[in-house]
Amino acid sequence: MQHVKTNGHGSVAALDVAALSYSYGSKRALSDVSFFIAPASFTVLLGLNGAGKTTLFSLISHLYNTRNGAIRIFGHDIDRASGEALRRLGIVFQARTLDLDLSVYQNLSYHASLHGIGTRDARQRIDALLASVELSDRLHDKARSLSGGQMRRVEIARALLHRPSLLLLDEATVGLDIQSRASILATIRRLVVTEGIGVLWATHLIDEVDDNDHVVVLREGNLVAKGSVADVVKSTGKQTIREAFSQLSGLDARKATGAQT
Numbered sequence: 001m002q003h004v005k006t007n008g009h010g011s012v013a014a015l016d017v018a019a020l021s022y023s024y025g026s027k028r029a030l031s032d033v034s035f036f037i038a039p040a041s042f043t044v045l046l047g048l049n050g051a052g053k054t055t056l057f058s059l060i061s062h063l064y065n066t067r068n069g070a071i072r073i074f075g076h077d078i079d080r081a082s083g084e085a086l087r088r089l090g091i092v093f094q095a096r097t098l099d100l101d102l103s104v105y106q107n108l109s110y111h112a113s114l115h116g117i118g119t120r121d122a123r124q125r126i127d128a129l130l131a132s133v134e135l136s137d138r139l140h141d142k143a144r145s146l147s148g149g150q151m152r153r154v155e156i157a158r159a160l161l162h163r164p165s166l167l168l169l170d171e172a173t174v175g176l177d178i179q180s181r182a183s184i185l186a187t188i189r190r191l192v193v194t195e196g197i198g199v200l201w202a203t204h205l206i207d208e209v210d211d212n213d214h215v216v217v218l219r220e221g222n223l224v225a226k227g228s229v230a231d232v233v234k235s236t237g238k239q240t241i242r243e244a245f246s247q248l249s250g251l252d253a254r255k256a257t258g259a260q261t
């Protein structure tokens with residue numbers, strides 16, 4: 001049986017990233033990144049464009065093979081026990097991935113069948129999830145007819161079909177209006193409380209961080225801060241997470257030298 005590593009407090013981390021590095025040829029995208037997220041918690045992965053967020057997600061979701069370091073999902077190593085690990089993972093990628101010519105129901109039921117969920121169970125699950133993302137009335141509409149925010153919510157429902165315990169979202173609110181952004185963020189935060197899901201929410205938008213969140217800050221592939229918002233703010237000597245992120249991500253230095261941001 002596979003050894004399940006705990007986070008030092010006796011409980012198994014929802015996600016444990018240990019000494020992870022990754023390069024595209026000679027281009028280093030991640031350097032020795034380590035952090036964990038607790039079950040039923042909301043962690044914001046903060047980083048400017050090019051910080052390495054998408055690369056990290058591609059490694060966690062096993063699109064890329066881990067060459068240096070390790071990734072465990074609820075103790076299951078993504079390379080050595082990928083089936084066990086991926087069964088617990090739901091993911092919403094930055095790029096849109098719905099089939100626009102299929103209905104909402106067809107998009108979801110296809111995904112359910114890929115996960116081996118039977119037709120009846122799938123139908124119940126789809127109805128419940130569409131209700132939770134407030135799209136029950138769009139079941140038979142073509143994906144093409146939905147707004148950007150509604151498509152995102154269908155993608156979130158799809159990522160939850162197989163009842164994952166860890167959910168990753170990569171810039172889930174990019175391109176959406178303020179109201180849709182707030183609604184999607186509220187939906188995900190609710191899932192943490194009602195379903196006990198551990199969430200890793202990648203963004204470069206600092207106003208998506210709440211005072212009670214945990215944050216992981218990446219800068220050019222290096223992890224430059226991790227912990228509660230209060231601890232990260234304190235570690236920088238700043239007053240707010242916005243100011244702390246500006247310093248940690250190098251924006252302050254760029255502004256000081258008059259570089260374009």
Ligand SMILES: Nc1ncnc2c1ncn2[C@@H]1O[C@H](COP(=O)(O)OP(=O)(O)OP(=O)(O)O)[C@@H](O)[C@H]1O
Pocket residue numbers: 024027028029047048049050051052053054055056
């Ligand atoms: N396929 C690739 N080939 C070469 N370099 C890449 C490739 N994908 C990403 N990179 C580089 O790796 C680094 C990290 O990119 P990544 O896409 O992971 O960052 P990101 O934080 O997700 O940024 P964004 O928010 O712009 O998507 C960047 O310097 C990027 O140019």
